[in-house]
Amino acid sequence: MLRFTYYQQLEEMDCGAACLRMVARHYGRYYNLEHFRERTRISREGVSLLGISEGAESVGFQTLGLPVSLEQLENEIPLPCILPWNEEHFVVLYRARKGRFYIADPDPAIGKREIGEQEMIRHWATQQNADGSFSGNVLVLETTPDFFAKDREGIDKSSWKYILDYFRNYSILLWQFVAGLVLASILQILLPFLLKNMVDFGIVHDDFDFIKLVVLAQGILLLSTTALVALRRYTMLHIGGRVNVSLVSDYIRKLTRLPLEFFDSRSRGDLLQRINDHERLQNFLTGPTLIRVFSIFNFLAFAVVLALWSTALFVIFIIGMALNILWVSWLEGRKRDLDFKFFEQSAAGKEQLMEIIDGMQEIKQGNAARQKRWAWERQRAGLYRTRLKLSNIDQWQRTGGTAINQLKNLIITLVAAKAVLEGDLTLGTLVAIHYILAQLDSPIDDFTEFARGFRESLISLERMNEIHNKADEEDESHRLSTIPGDGSLELNNVGFHYNLPNAPQVLKGLTAVIPAGKTTAIVGSSGSGKSTLLKLLQGFYQPTEGEILLGGTNLATIDKRYWRSVCGVVSQDGYIFSDTIARNIAFGEAYVDQDRLLRAVKITQIERFIDSLPKGYATVVGEGGVGLSKGQQQRLLIARALYHQPKYLFLDEATTGLNAFTEVTIMDDLFDYMQDATIVIVAHRHSTFERADHIIVINEGVIVEQGTHKELMGARSNYFRLVRNQTLLGN
Numbered sequence: 001m002l003r004f005t006y007y008q009q010l011e012e013m014d015c016g017a018a019c020l021r022m023v024a025r026h027y028g029r030y031y032n033l034e035h036f037r038e039r040t041r042i043s044r045e046g047v048s049l050l051g052i053s054e055g056a057e058s059v060g061f062q063t064l065g066l067p068v069s070l071e072q073l074e075n076e077i078p079l080p081c082i083l084p085w086n087e088e089h090f091v092v093l094y095r096a097r098k099g100r101f102y103i104a105d106p107d108p109a110i111g112k113r114e115i116g117e118q119e120m121i122r123h124w125a126t127q128q129n130a131d132g133s134f135s136g137n138v139l140v141l142e143t144t145p146d147f148f149a150k151d152r153e154g155i156d157k158s159s160w161k162y163i164l165d166y167f168r169n170y171s172i173l174l175w176q177f178v179a180g181l182v183l184a185s186i187l188q189i190l191l192p193f194l195l196k197n198m199v200d201f202g203i204v205h206d207d208f209d210f211i212k213l214v215v216l217a218q219g220i221l222l223l224s225t226t227a228l229v230a231l232r233r234y235t236m237l238h239i240g241g242r243v244n245v246s247l248v249s250d251y252i253r254k255l256t257r258l259p260l261e262f263f264d265s266r267s268r269g270d271l272l273q274r275i276n277d278h279e280r281l282q283n284f285l286t287g288p289t290l291i292r293v294f295s296i297f298n299f300l301a302f303a304v305v306l307a308l309w310s311t312a313l314f315v316i317f318i319i320g321m322a323l324n325i326l327w328v329s330w331l332e333g334r335k336r337d338l339d340f341k342f343f344e345q346s347a348a349g350k351e352q353l354m355e356i357i358d359g360m361q362e363i364k365q366g367n368a369a370r371q372k373r374w375a376w377e378r379q380r381a382g383l384y385r386t387r388l389k390l391s392n393i394d395q396w397q398r399t400g401g402t403a404i405n406q407l408k409n410l411i412i413t414l415v416a417a418k419a420v421l422e423g424d425l426t427l428g429t430l431v432a433i434h435y436i437l438a439q440l441d442s443p444i445d446d447f448t449e450f451a452r453g454f455r456e457s458l459i460s461l462e463r464m465n466e467i468h469n470k471a472d473e474e475d476e477s478h479r480l481s482t483i484p485g486d487g488s489l490e491l492n493n494v495g496f497h498y499n500l501p502n503a504p505q506v507l508k509g510l511t512a513v514i515p516a517g518k519t520t521a522i523v524g525s526s527g528s529g530k531s532t533l534l535k536l537l538q539g540f541y542q543p544t545e546g547e548i549l550l551g552g553t554n555l556a557t558i559d560k561r562y563w564r565s566v567c568g569v570v571s572q573d574g575y576i577f578s579d580t581i582a583r584n585i586a587f588g589e590a591y592v593d594q595d596r597l598l599r600a601v602k603i604t605q606i607e608r609f610i611d612s613l614p615k616g617y618a619t620v621v622g623e624g625g626v627g628l629s630k631g632q633q634q635r636l637l638i639a640r641a642l643y644h645q646p647k648y649l650f651l652d653e654a655t656t657g658l659n660a661f662t663e664v665t666i667m668d669d670l671f672d673y674m675q676d677a678t679i680v681i682v683a684h685r686h687s688t689f690e691r692a693d694h695i696i697v698i699n700e701g702v703i704v705e706q707g708t709h710k711e712l713m714g715a716r717s718n719y720f721r722l723v724r725n726q727t728l729l730g731n
């Protein structure tokens with residue numbers, strides 16, 4: 001059968017990216033999953049045929065999406081091609097011949113398989129033609145010279161290097177560890193020789209003193225090996241703990257360096273599950289599994305001893321061992337897919353649980369408790385079934401392995417006993433061989449464990465690398481750490497759409513100036529793109545067209561950390577951390593400046609509320625702490641922004657939870673306090689925005705008007721209507 005390299009998806013929505021990997025690999029190019037994941041513009045909902053075609057073209061494929069009949073698919077379409085499957089999934093068709101179709105399904109539970117026409121029709125066809133034939137869609141991919149000109153990237157092996165780098169700091173300890181292992185193995189190999197001599201000289205010649213000497217030597221050897229094993233454990237435990245912390249902390253650091261865009265397309269379950277990956281890999285590298293590989297060294301050494309004593313026995317031993325390895329590896333391959341499925345199911349389960357906890361109020365209110373619980377139970381049942389299948393295979397692996405091993409031992413005993421009778425082997429050698437056989441049992445188990453650990457680690461490594469290979473938000477060239485020019489912000493024909501399949505244009509051709517040291521209000525109907533514009537101004541997203549200038553310099557060239565340090569932000573979905581009120585306000589600073597803190601809480605009028613709490617500023621709020629009303633939360637968030645005395649303040653509907661009177665007084669004090677700052681407010685209430693020096697009116701992502709309140713009211717257009725409607729409604 002045609003060789004076709006298969007790659008599986010890591011999650012359901014990765015199927016398009018995994019298909020592209022397979023096709024690229026078929027033409028001799030290796031790309032990691034993450035490469036395509038980005039380029040297929042994947043979102044939480046998965047990927048579309050359009051996204052896949054974009055991803056394919058980014059690496060130099062020429063693509064064509066078209067409907068074809070089953071017959072055309074078999075005879076005319078260049079393979080491999082990508083097919084939509086069951087209307088929600090994608091697979092690769094890599095061969096079609098005489099009514100048989102060879103499919104590579106990225107879903108690890110299905111994998112590569114051969115199917116007939118009926119099954120093809122069931123999964124792929126979307127319509128029946130007038131002549132009775134069936135047709136469906138296909139994405140044809142053909143290489144261009146560009147495809148072969150692109151650099152190779154993301155070779156898997158480099159990833160091991162990256163992990164092993166964590167161990168560099170411990171090189172001395174590691175050398176000690178390896179030396180200990182080698183010594184322990186040599187000592188163990190000496191034991192059968194001692195045994196042989198004890199029988200052949202001590203027992204046969206009735207020399208009890210000699211026997212005593214040999215037993216003493218054995219005792220010393222056993223003690224030394226035990227001490228070495230203990231030392232080995234200690235070393236690995238010591239290194240393991242530290243490496244684990246570094247691995248996970250690097251992962252968290254990496255997450256905080258990734259652009260916000262990355263989180264738009266990831267579920268929390270997925271991100272948390274990856275922490276398990278780090279732990280799994282660390283366990284493999286420092287736990288008992290890797291130590292086991294050294295018992296293979298013992299294993300080989302004993303095999304050599306056996307070969308020295310008898311070639312026949314050695315051959316039987318090798319055959320037995322080979323059968324065992326074949327058996328274990330064969331079943332290991334079958335476990336791989338299940339293990340992947342188990343991993344995915346665990347991540348999905350985690351996500352479901354978090355959703356139940358987060359959405360508790362809605363679940364209760366919507367009477368959806370049972371429905372949600374059942375959904376979780378169903379998912380759990382799937383997980384249980386997968387685990388059951390896995391342990392079944394495990395069981396077969398162990399039982400079969402033991403049976404092969406025992407049979408091999410029996411044959412060796414028989415042959416060795418015969419050799420003793422015929423005088424080819426001494427009695428001592430027979431005893432020593434028995435000792436060796438007993439010693440060899442555990443290395444065989446160890447090999448199974450090692451094979452499993454290795455396979456699991458490869459999966460984990462792949463997932464980890466996906467994150468670690470992603471580009472950071474900040475790149476070396478973004479280095480300007482000062483505010484250039486007059487510090488005004490200028491929108492220069494700015495357009496933007498989110499990085500999702502078929503994402504609509506949210507902002508279109510925005511051109512405006514946000515003068516420095518003044519207050520600018522952005523107003524417009526819901527969904528018109530106001531919050532998106534604020535995120536662009538903060539540098540969380542880059543405009544997809546045009547540019548944003550800060551004092552005449554492109555905002556993208558300003559160091560992001562610096563820029564954010566001079567910006568204060570209160571967004572609609574601001575987060576209150578599970579910490580004290582004081583630390584929530586002085587967020588990000590090691591010490592709380594009392595003066596600034598008091599000033600900030602005074603302006604935001606939460607002083608009275610904080611004083612009413614038994615622990616005052618030391619009260620823990622946020623998750624697991626004292627609950628806060630929406631208005632209290634918003635005031636706390638404004639206090640946080642003011643505490644840092646920013647040069648630029650972005651308020652995104654920061655006062656919607658407050659009554660009109662409180663809002664006006666807070667804003668009055670805030671404007672007073674922030675006289676020199678550049679303030680940008682997004683607000684719905686006209687009482688908030690009408691005092692701004694400059695007002696920009698946005699509608700459906702386009703600036704429809706701008707000017708002062710007076711000018712805009714005079715124009716009697718959009719702004720006028722907005723204010724008038726609010727006044728009529730008594731807002």
Ligand SMILES: Nc1ncnc2c1ncn2[C@@H]1O[C@H](COP(=O)(O)OP(=O)(O)OP(=O)(O)O)[C@@H](O)[C@H]1O
Nearest residue numbers: 264498500506524525526527528529530531532533
């Ligand atoms: N993270 C995101 N991913 C994809 N689309 C988004 C994202 N955030 C916002 N959008 C889309 O962008 C458009 C503009 O949203 P935005 O939040 O900027 O509007 P807004 O004017 O601030 O609305 P509101 O006044 O209701 O807060 C909406 O159609 C929304 O669906």
